[in-house]
Amino acid sequence: MNSEQIEKRLREVEESKHGSYDKRTEHLDESGRGVFINRLIEEDSPYLLQHAHNPVNWYAWGDEAFAAAQATGKPIFLSIGYSTCHWCHVMEVESFDNSEVAAVLNEHFISIKMDREQYPDIDEVYMTGVQLMTGQGGWPMSNLLLPTGEPFFGATYFPAAQFIALLQQVVIAWDSKREELEASARQMQQGIGKILGDKQAVQELDADLRANTLQALFQREDRERGGLAGAPKFPQEPLLLFLLDQAAREQDPHALSFVDRALEGMGRGGIYDQVGGGFARYSVDEEWLVPHFEKMLYNQSQLGLVYLQAYRLTHKPFFLRVLTQTLDYVLRDMQRPSGGFYSATDADSEGEEGVFFTWSLAELRDALDAEEFELVRRLYGPDELGNFEGSNILELSRSLEVSARETGDTDFYSTLDQILEKLYLAREQRIHPLRDDKLIVAWSGSMINTLAQAGARLSEPRWTAAALRAAEIICRENIQASGKLRRIALNGAVSINGQLEDYANLIEGLVALFDAQQSAGDREVSAANAGLGQQLGKESDKNASSWLVRAQALTDTMIDEFWDPNQGGFFLSPREQVGPRLTRSKSASDGATLSPIATALRCLLLLDKRRALLPEQPAAGGVKHDYAALYRRGFNAVSGQLNEHPLSHSSLLRVQAEHEKGPLDGRVYLDGGLASIELIPSSPEAGKIDTAQTERKHVLLALRIADGWHVAANETEGGSLPLRIEASEESAWALEPVARTSENDYRGAQLLDLTLTLKPSHKLSLDQAGKLNVTVQLCSESQCLLAHEISLLV
Numbered sequence: 001m002n003s004e005q006i007e008k009r010l011r012e013v014e015e016s017k018h019g020s021y022d023k024r025t026e027h028l029d030e031s032g033r034g035v036f037i038n039r040l041i042e043e044d045s046p047y048l049l050q051h052a053h054n055p056v057n058w059y060a061w062g063d064e065a066f067a068a069a070q071a072t073g074k075p076i077f078l079s080i081g082y083s084t085c086h087w088c089h090v091m092e093v094e095s096f097d098n099s100e101v102a103a104v105l106n107e108h109f110i111s112i113k114m115d116r117e118q119y120p121d122i123d124e125v126y127m128t129g130v131q132l133m134t135g136q137g138g139w140p141m142s143n144l145l146l147p148t149g150e151p152f153f154g155a156t157y158f159p160a161a162q163f164i165a166l167l168q169q170v171v172i173a174w175d176s177k178r179e180e181l182e183a184s185a186r187q188m189q190q191g192i193g194k195i196l197g198d199k200q201a202v203q204e205l206d207a208d209l210r211a212n213t214l215q216a217l218f219q220r221e222d223r224e225r226g227g228l229a230g231a232p233k234f235p236q237e238p239l240l241l242f243l244l245d246q247a248a249r250e251q252d253p254h255a256l257s258f259v260d261r262a263l264e265g266m267g268r269g270g271i272y273d274q275v276g277g278g279f280a281r282y283s284v285d286e287e288w289l290v291p292h293f294e295k296m297l298y299n300q301s302q303l304g305l306v307y308l309q310a311y312r313l314t315h316k317p318f319f320l321r322v323l324t325q326t327l328d329y330v331l332r333d334m335q336r337p338s339g340g341f342y343s344a345t346d347a348d349s350e351g352e353e354g355v356f357f358t359w360s361l362a363e364l365r366d367a368l369d370a371e372e373f374e375l376v377r378r379l380y381g382p383d384e385l386g387n388f389e390g391s392n393i394l395e396l397s398r399s400l401e402v403s404a405r406e407t408g409d410t411d412f413y414s415t416l417d418q419i420l421e422k423l424y425l426a427r428e429q430r431i432h433p434l435r436d437d438k439l440i441v442a443w444s445g446s447m448i449n450t451l452a453q454a455g456a457r458l459s460e461p462r463w464t465a466a467a468l469r470a471a472e473i474i475c476r477e478n479i480q481a482s483g484k485l486r487r488i489a490l491n492g493a494v495s496i497n498g499q500l501e502d503y504a505n506l507i508e509g510l511v512a513l514f515d516a517q518q519s520a521g522d523r524e525v526s527a528a529n530a531g532l533g534q535q536l537g538k539e540s541d542k543n544a545s546s547w548l549v550r551a552q553a554l555t556d557t558m559i560d561e562f563w564d565p566n567q568g569g570f571f572l573s574p575r576e577q578v579g580p581r582l583t584r585s586k587s588a589s590d591g592a593t594l595s596p597i598a599t600a601l602r603c604l605l606l607l608d609k610r611r612a613l614l615p616e617q618p619a620a621g622g623v624k625h626d627y628a629a630l631y632r633r634g635f636n637a638v639s640g641q642l643n644e645h646p647l648s649h650s651s652l653l654r655v656q657a658e659h660e661k662g663p664l665d666g667r668v669y670l671d672g673g674l675a676s677i678e679l680i681p682s683s684p685e686a687g688k689i690d691t692a693q694t695e696r697k698h699v700l701l702a703l704r705i706a707d708g709w710h711v712a713a714n715e716t717e718g719g720s721l722p723l724r725i726e727a728s729e730e731s732a733w734a735l736e737p738v739a740r741t742s743e744n745d746y747r748g749a750q751l752l753d754l755t756l757t758l759k760p761s762h763k764l765s766l767d768q769a770g771k772l773n774v775t776v777q778l779c780s781e782s783q784c785l786l787a788h789e790i791s792l793l794v
Contacts, residue, residue: 010037025053025097044490046436047083047115055102061114062578069110069147075174076145077109080116083436084294084346086353087157088140094160108171118496121573125583128192130154149580150185196585203640213646226265233283237302238590242650244309248664251730263310267322268396275423277329279303293347293354298593300330301446308454313769331466339469341444346433356433358391367426372419439489441478442501444470448509456516459681464516483557497574501596503558507603510551515667519680522702552614555607569637570600588638589648598651604631612673665793671785674706675778679792695758703750709778710745720784724775731770733794770794
């Protein structure tokens with residue numbers, strides 16, 4: 001196809017897409033058509049469409065681009081970014097919409113533009129190369145490649161003049177020193193392969209690995225502001241979840257204090273949207289004040305989980321408030337009408353970073369009455385000079401609890417919420433930042449998990465309902481007839497083969513939905529009379545089991561697509577990849593999101609713990625997997641990575657603890673799911689208890705036992721162990737005597753009403769959680785299984 005035919009084809013696509021995307025270029029004719037057009041017009045990615053009218057002759061990532069490079073013998077310029085990236089926009093304007101830059105690229109290079117959110121596995125390969133070459137990374141990522149895809153140079157943002165100078169140097173070197181560039185690329189590719197773990201030995205874990213990791217974290221803490229010292233400052237959700245796991249399992253006050261300081265700092269800072277809820281991706285300073293204003297769905301899901309678990313441990317009302325506002329922000333502003341979630345919103349609007357989110361004093365006065373304005377000034381400290389380019393990022397200078405006590409106003413929080421609602425409505429009149437409307441299964445799966453857990457723990461049905469709607473549409477549209485998953489949904493179409501993170505996060509979310517519906521069934525049993533309640537519980541079981549069946553089917557496909565049959569463990573990329581296969585990564589490190597490999601290993605644990613509830617035979621043509629054995633082999637495959645770099649693999653440490661000691665929160669499954677046990681709130685209000693207001697609370701111990709099995713209720717001579725429930729000595733709560741059934745055994749679905757009182761020594765303590773120790777032995781008419789001693793978080 002010649003250039004005229006290509007131009008004609010692309011113009012037809014432009015016409016068909018007219019009005020569906022913004023033409024982000026200064027090169028427009030009088031009719032509003034782009035003067036320039038390139039192959040990106042044929043893509044659906046919002047990021048790629050932003051560059052469809054650059055004068056650069058862009059290709060999308062794929063075989064066509066590499067075929068062109070090999071046919072012409074030209075090197076490749078690969079630019080990687082994403083739609084809500086501020087510095088990507090800067091380089092777009094300065095360089096890619098610049099005709100002088102485009103002339104150099106078009107004459108001497110094959111230029112590829114890639115959306116990192118479509119291909120995170122490929123992004124990781126090239127980012128590893130950039131980090132090897134420069135010691136740092138970020139986006140936009142600028143790579144120079146051989147026609148076969150191996151990188152010989154990589155960096156991030158360049159101003160236009162420096163970029164042109166670099167390209168001209170490469171043109172000269174390509175003609176005169178090509179063999180040196182090829183040798184450099186081979187060496188770089190070897191280094192990338194070594195880091196990403198395509199060949200690694202099994203190692204026995206160091207005995208002090210967890211303790212040493214904690215000590216390293218404590219030494220790096222910014223104790224004044226919270227989080228890790230230095231700037232820019234990221235939330236570091238994997239590390240916070242690891243610390244929460246340590247605090248819950250070991251009653252570690254240092255770990256809990258670390259998390260408390262970080263969550264207070266973030267929740268009061270500018271990284272948190274004080275008006276609309278939700279978190280920006282990171283803070284550019286040490287104070288948590290000035291965010292990079294883009295909001296990513298994965299930060300909301302991961303920080304939602306962090307604040308949920310922190311609230312469960314501390315019962316701090318502020319953590320519950322931030323959690324609620326964050327999840328409500330997602331449901332209000334990031335939920336698609338059909339279900340599921342958009343991926344991100346931009347940092348920029350009206351051509352400026354942060355202008356949508358900041359306030360002048362005049363704008364605040366216009367939105368509020370005089371009394372409301374003064375309260376905002378006292379709480380958030382805006383002034384005439386501002387704290388960001390002449391405007392104000394709202395931040396809390398001290399805790400809301402202190403401010404509420406000082407005002408003496410019993411309606412303080414309702415008054416504040418009314419003010420914030422006014423500011424939100426005023427802000428809605430502004431030009432909004434761009435929203436990336438694509439659904440990414442991995443990120444929506446993570447959100448399903450958080451919403452399902454929060455809905456179950458806090459008895460909030462609208463969160464569970466949003467998780468259900470998201471799961472339903474993803475399972476209906478993104479799972480193909482073959483059982484394979486498609487990563488992206490946009491404009492009614494699905495695309496891109498699913499990555500490991502898509503499968504693992506969705507599976508984890510589906511299992512969380514199964515558990516949440518089990519909990520909902522227990523509440524129905526509690527709310528209804530005995531006979532009707534049992535029937536309601538069984539109906540809930542029927543609905544819930546479909547999510548577990550789907551989770552199993554996806555897990556089996558995940559194993560087929562990503563398991564390494566030679567060395568064990570998971571690859572991050574699917575078997576079928578687009579473009580050259582350079583390195584199929586097995587890196588288990590955490591990044592901005594939790595490690596996909598750690599999550600996949602956890603999914604194996606989740607399925608194994610519920611194996612008695614799974615269909616006896618897999619789907620037609622399927623293989624019945626031993627999930628426990630696969631977990632052991634998979635964990636061993638990444639043990640070397642964990643030993644060498646534990647701080648960047650903290651999700652693996654958390655999964656290892658769950659494997660060895662069981663889960664601490666949520667529903668605990670015994671003997672492969674023949675029995676399950678969970679503490680649930682006795683009412684929605686009980687789930688959101690404020691220990692500053694009460695020293696007594698009620699919970700329900702929900703016990704589910706499979707048909708043909710029972711648990712002894714009372715001590716009998718020579719019989720099985722009876723159900724025992726005791727508060728641990730270190731618990732913040734004491735357990736009042738439990739009323740026992742008059743029957744000999746517990747069978748079926750049972751609820752035990754428990755009353756706890758806060759110990760005097762914990763009334764002013766940060767740690768107002770506690771653990772109940774429960775002993776359970778499951779018996780049939782012919783045998784008794786080994787007894788279990790488990791701990792449940794109160």
